[in-house]
Amino acid sequence: MFEKVLIANRGEIALRIHRACREMGIKTVAVHSTADTHAMNVRLADETVCIGPPPARDSYLNVAAILSAATITGADAIHPGLGFLAENADFAAAVEEHGFVFIGPAPEHIRLMGDKIAAKAAAARLGIPTVPGSSTVRDLAAAEPAADAIGYPILIKAAAGGGGRGMKIARSRAELAQMLPLAQREAEAFFGHGEVYLERFLERPRHIEVQILGDGQGGVVHLGERDCSLQRTHQKVIEETPSPALGPDERDRIGALAVGAMRELGYRSAGTLEFLYQDREFFFIEMNTRLQVEHPISEMVSGVDIVREQLRIADGAALGYRQAEIRLSGHAIECRINAESPDDFRPSPGRVTDYHAPGGLGVRVDSALYQGYVVPPFYDSLISKLVIHGRSRSECLMRLRRALEEYVIGGIETTIPLHQRLVDARAFIDGDYDIHWLERFVGRNR
Numbered sequence: 302m303f304e305k306v307l308i309a310n311r312g313e314i315a316l317r318i319h320r321a322c323r324e325m326g327i328k329t330v331a332v333h334s335t336a337d338t339h340a341m342n343v344r345l346a347d348e349t350v351c352i353g354p355p356p357a358r359d360s361y362l363n364v365a366a367i368l369s370a371a372t373i374t375g376a377d378a379i380h381p382g383l384g385f386l387a388e389n390a391d392f393a394a395a396v397e398e399h400g401f402v403f404i405g406p407a408p409e410h411i412r413l414m415g416d417k418i419a420a421k422a423a424a425a426r427l428g429i430p431t432v433p434g435s436s437t438v439r440d441l442a443a444a445e446p447a448a449d450a451i452g453y454p455i456l457i458k459a460a461a462g463g464g465g466r467g468m469k470i471a472r473s474r475a476e477l478a479q480m481l482p483l484a485q486r487e488a489e490a491f492f493g494h495g496e497v498y499l500e501r502f503l504e505r506p507r508h509i510e511v512q513i514l515g516d517g518q519g520g521v522v523h524l525g526e527r528d529c530s531l532q533r534t535h536q537k538v539i540e541e542t543p544s545p546a547l548g549p550d551e552r553d554r555i556g557a558l559a560v561g562a563m564r565e566l567g568y569r570s571a572g573t574l575e576f577l578y579q580d581r582e583f584f585f586i587e588m589n590t591r592l593q594v595e596h597p598i599s600e601m602v603s604g605v606d607i608v609r610e611q612l613r614i615a616d617g618a619a620l621g622y623r624q625a626e627i628r629l630s631g632h633a634i635e636c637r638i639n640a641e642s643p644d645d646f647r648p649s650p651g652r653v654t655d656y657h658a659p660g661g662l663g664v665r666v667d668s669a670l671y672q673g674y675v676v677p678p679f680y681d682s683l684i685s686k687l688v689i690h691g692r693s694r695s696e697c698l699m700r701l702r703r704a705l706e707e708y709v710i711g712g713i714e715t716t717i718p719l720h721q722r723l724v725d726a727r728a729f730i731d732g733d734y735d736i737h738w739l740e741r742f743v744g745r746n747r
């Protein structure tokens with residue numbers, strides 16, 4: 302097993318990875334910007350290296366600085382975490398070229414899934430249902446017949462996209478003519494590649510994703526699905542497993558589809574296949590070749606430490622589990638708590654003057670906050686994930702309500718009050734929501 306792992310990330314996910322390393326007797330190297338010198342993951346690491354000033358492009362995206370830090374400290378492997386360079390195939394390849402182990406998928410799988418059209422084509426080849434759609438459409442002359450074949454309403458998506466950026470809806474030929482150039486320009490601006498493709502727009506789907514673990518030696522398991530429909534502006538707010546919308550047979554079906562495809566691909570490490578689910582049909586939309594923010598709810602119901610498995614797999618071990626040994630039990634819900642105003646979501650960085658995390662049976666808090674910590678304004682506003690496990694969904698809701706009341710984060714504004722409103726909302730309590738419900742709920746309650 303590795304002697305020393307460099308964690309090329311910050312905040313709660315860096316601390317989460319540090320925890321798995323420490324439990325396995327692996328030394329940790331924390332890299333940090335000058336804004337994160339006093340962060341908890343830096344305080345707990347065995348070694349620390351300052352890799353630059355606060356802007357991500359000069360620090361957490363600074364490949365040369367990160368590789369130099371790994372060289373200086375003699376790290377054996379690098380864990381990219383999520384965001385930043387986690388799905389950058391060139392970074393993964395550079396890590397390996399410099400003699401370090403990249404704790405994640407093979408660079409070619411990162412690259413494949415980063416191209417949303419190629420990812421869909423691979424999924425279709427691997428027997429996974431995808432949204433009816435087209436390949437790249439260069440201009441209106443190509444887009445119009447493609448749209449007619451798919452049927453309106455149409456969603457125009459960036460091939461290099463993902464996360465919802467640059468998507469445009471067209472409900473008629475006239476709107477297609479208007480939206481196509483807009484989408485191409487935004488794709489060019491956001492992702493540096495203007496290629497776009499078309500899909501049938503699903504009006505009221507749920508967002509269901511399947512957690513996969515593969516060892517790259519034929520072993521692949523799934524850890525159930527996560528319902529990530531409760532989002533606003535493509536930022537997830539609450540995630541839960543199992544999805545209130547799926548029955549056991551649908552769960553097994555989508556799990557088996559995902560596992561079969563990943564086995565065929567020879568996938569290594571943690572990965573998540575994203576689906577839209579509408580009228581009892583699943584449609585693959587994209588795959589995330591990294592650990593995800595919401596991975597803890599899958600850990601809570603399966604008992605599998607996903608980061609530990611990533612480390613073991615990266616070190617060449619076979620998966621520690623066969624599918625038959627995976628028992629998904631109970632229900633888990635994650636509330637993402639941001640340093641933002643709960644009313645208008647304006648960022649609220651600053652010093653945390655008071656801090657008390659909730660506890661008790663089935664309560665997990667993944668956060669790097671502490672009393673006196675200064676939340677910097679330079680990075681995304683996620684400061685804590687309140688993860689609740691219970692034997693049933695109703696037990697989770699009761700426990701979540703109690704834990705939210707108990708959680709004290711003083712000195713800055715947080716979205717805890719939003720979660721307290723959500724946990725009492727009839728549609729949420731009934732599990733009766735789609736990807737648009739939360740934006741309506743927040744808009745209505747503004």
Ligand code: MV4
Pocket residue numbers: 432456463464465466500501502503504506508532535575577586587736
């Ligand atoms: C879709 C869709 C509906 N129809 N594709 C959003 C980001 C990326 N994961 C893909 N996403 C979607 N793709 C088709 N054909 C709905 C989403 C979607 C979404 C769209 C608009 C507003 C919020 C959304 C939240 C999750 C998914």
